Amino acid sequence: MSKEEMFKELADAVISCKKDAVDAAVEKARSEGIEPAEIIEKGLAAGMNEVGIMFERGKLFLPHVMLAAGAMESGVTILEADMPKDTASKKLGVIVNGTVEGDVHDIGKSIVSTMLQSAGFEVHDIGRDVPLQDFIDKIKETNADMVGLSALMTTTLPGQKAVIEMLKEQGLRDNIKVMVGGAPATENWAKKIGADCYAENASEAVAKAKELLV
Ligand code: B12
Structure with missing residues (x-):
């Protein structure tokens, strides 16, 4: 075959x-x-x-x-099980990843987490329908280098923008990279809301994370 x-x-x-x-x-x-x-x-x-x-x-x-x-x-x-969980002795970076509040879609987000992890990043997947402040709290707790924000619906997409605003308000924006994704997100949207990057799929997410963090 x-x-x-x-x-x-x-x-x-x-x-x-x-x-x-x-x-x-x-x-x-x-x-x-x-x-x-x-x-x-x-x-x-x-x-x-x-x-x-x-x-x-x-x-x-x-x-x-x-x-x-x-x-x-x-x-x-x-x-x-086939994807090495701990490939590098030194992690490439710490990434918090989750699907924003109001959105239960998590298949794509979980694939992104798995692939980032197997590429050597320390990934904290905080799940789906995540209250926006929880992203901020997790970023602080883990001292993350990057946050991944997934949204699969046009109605929840603004949650990505809101997290970026919250990062600014709480003085954290300069210390963290923001990556957005999910079917309704686009390169243009990422630019518009001031994210650092957009990735269309999990392989692209790994490539962009390496570009920004390694
Ligand atoms: C599966 C699915 C569901 C499943 C979700 C199961 C689960 N555990 O995730 C169930 C049945 C539960 C569901 C529920 C609903 N769904 Co639904 N669902 C889908 C469907 C068919 C596929 C999504 C999917 O899993 N795709 C496969 C994965 C692999 O692809 P992906 O998610 O796009 O992820 C890839 C990329 O986007 C990217 N990516 C994803 N996240 C991230 C994050 C980062 C950081 C990065 C960089 C990249 C990235 O990489 C991934 C891997 O390559 C879509 C249709 C579609 N075209 O997307 C509708 C869709 C998203 N659903 C929709 C709707 C409306 C709903 C419901 C409201 C129910 C309803 N009335 O129809 C509820 C939502 C309730 C809620 N509050 O969230 C709409 C949204 C419309 C809109 N407003 O934009 C869609 C578009 C279907 C439609 N046309 O009506 N759904």
Whole structure:
């Protein structure tokens, strides 16, 4: 089976909403020596994007989306074991990452955390629907070098801007880099709100974090 066929099988497994099919496709891709990051981005996430498109077109309903999300998470969990948690003896930097208040979407944010961690960053993933002040508190507590702010809805996107304002008000903005992401975020939005960078996906997030912190 070619790599492309393998990615399609992974994506189709997510679309089928079947956890067993996802787990089997992940095990297969893994045994073929495909990198976890590729399995996630070109296979599982591509499938989840398809699910999103079908949901938007009214071809799939929320329970399907929830099942597909659960199936994808199961596949990602298998792969997490393959990603070295502690690659560098000296950490590349400390990053607080979370999904802003009012937003429960966390699949993409968790992938970003996992990939940053396996790239050698110390990551404090504070979850989803996180009260904005909690980002600030965690940044202080961990003396973080960067904060990642995820938002998947146009209605929660302003939370990213609000955190940046809070960092300024509390005198912390000069000591921390801000990275924003999530489907409705864009490069332009990042510029507009004064973030340090935007990343479209997890690999790009790792590249940008290295650019800014290493
Ligand atoms: C899965 C999903 C759900 C799942 C979430 C499960 C979970 N644990 O996350 C469930 C079913 C729970 C859900 C619920 C809801 N959802 Co929903 N959901 C989706 C869906 C289909 C896919 C999102 C996803 O996981 N994609 C796959 C991952 C891998 O991609 P990703 O999240 O984009 O992440 C990548 C990048 O964005 C980036 N990234 C992400 N975060 C970060 C952070 C940083 C720092 C960086 C650098 C990068 C980065 O890297 C990631 C990896 O490559 C989207 C559709 C879409 N097109 O996005 C709708 C969508 C986001 N949902 C939507 C809505 C409206 C809802 C609900 C209100 C329910 C409803 N009535 O439809 C609730 C939200 C409740 C709430 N308060 O939050 C809307 C939002 C519309 C808007 N206003 O903008 C969307 C766009 C669908 C739609 N068109 O209607 N949803």
